[in-house]
Amino acid sequence: MMPYVRFRAWQAADELAFRVYGATQKWPRTEQYGLTSQARRSAVSVPLNLVEGSSKLGPREFARFADIAIGSLAELAYLLRFARRLGYIEEVELDALEELRSRTAQLTWKLVRSLRAAANV
Secondary structure (H helix, E strand, O other), X not given: OOHHHHOHHHHHHHHHHHXXXXXXXXXXXXXXXXXXXXXXXXHHHHHHHHHHHHOOOOHHHHHHHHHXXXXXXXXXXXXXXXXXXXXXXXXHHHHHHHHHHHHHHHHHHHHHHHHHHHHOO
């Protein structure tokens, strides 16, 4: 098992990325290189940054990558809301994705705080 798999933040981020990919499959083809691509990149950036950070030496570096993941979560929140305004996603699906995104953010913030404490930052 890869070391990052044990982190609940990564587990939630992985599920979020998977669900965002599923949701964006229904978006208009004209958005393939626009909003769809950006939402997918934001979503997959979260678990990828946690994977990369977990491979670094020391908690300070890991915390930096986890902080970048939090930025991607914020970006994704806006993209999903914007997609809703455009009618690409239903309110119910947006609510479910936002709930998972929010949970992922909470877990990632806890991870950052823990890593900073370990690094005495």
